Amino acid sequence: MKTTVFIAVMVAGIAYAVGVTVLYERCNENKCVSRVSKCQLTGACGCTLDNCTCCVNCTLCLAELWDDCCSCVNMCKPRNMSATDMASYSTIHDLLFNALTEHDKPHPDAHWTVERVTPQEEGVILPGLAGPDNSESRDNSPVESSPSTKPATSTAASANETIVPMDTCTVAYINICLGLKKCEDACEHMGAAKYRWFHTGCCECVGSTCLSYGKKKALCRDCPND
Structure with a gap:
């Protein structure tokens, strides 16, 4: 009997602890x-x-x-x-x-800056457009990932038609340096579809209308970019 009561108390205690952890x-x-x-x-x-x-x-x-x-x-x-x-x-x-990211110049107290990005700057090769500039430094190579499974938005009626972006690609650079996991969380909480994390600590949050992973340059205001 005592053993049964002890086990019940332990189970209840663990359940409570898990509940508190999830809450916090x-x-x-x-x-x-x-x-x-x-x-x-x-x-x-x-x-x-x-x-x-x-x-x-x-x-x-x-x-x-x-x-x-x-x-x-x-x-x-x-x-x-x-x-x-x-x-x-x-x-x-x-x-x-x-x-x-509605305004190109966010409120002075905002902790991000906004950039509008062309397909060329994203490194996307579209028919009729010049190829991307691939001169980025290897030391600045980014990690690219997506918090959601939502694909980038584009339209093409057939394989022979030109693929064109539906909307301007918008990215937001977090001003300060962040670690990889913090960058992922920050972009997720901003509502970004994807993110690009540079090895310098610069974090770029990428909108859902971008065809790739935004700009290939680290432009965080208060984070060293070299």
Whole structure:
């Protein structure tokens, strides 16, 4: 009997611990509660991803805590999504990324800078266009990856037709140096479809309309690029 009670208590304790861990992975209350409360009281974070009217103001208010605290205001990728949820999530995050990169010169307090990129600058060879410049330094070779499985957007009615981009490719460079995992998280939380991480620590978040992985140059403002 005592053994049974002991096992039951242990199971309950483990379940509680796992629940607490998941909770704090979703929203680090110790780290975020003060800033999140301020942002919610001022109305800076009073919207949702599918109605992204406050997205820019919310990222500016959370500032350097955005990556750690966006889950507290329901603007991070939810866990354990189905395929249907993932498709909806990708659409919503396109809206977030578009909102954050709408202006070529973001708010002075923003922690990113925006670049518009041509297919040539992406290294995409299209019929009728000059080939890409492949003069980048090997020491600056990037790691390229995608937080989502959403393909780059392009149109072609047949194999003989010219492939043309539907929209301008937009990328956002995080101002400061980041590690690879932090770069992935930062781009995910901005709503980017992909990211490019340079070995210098420069992090480039790539929009869903880009045909490849954005610009092949490290242009982070406050991160050494050589």
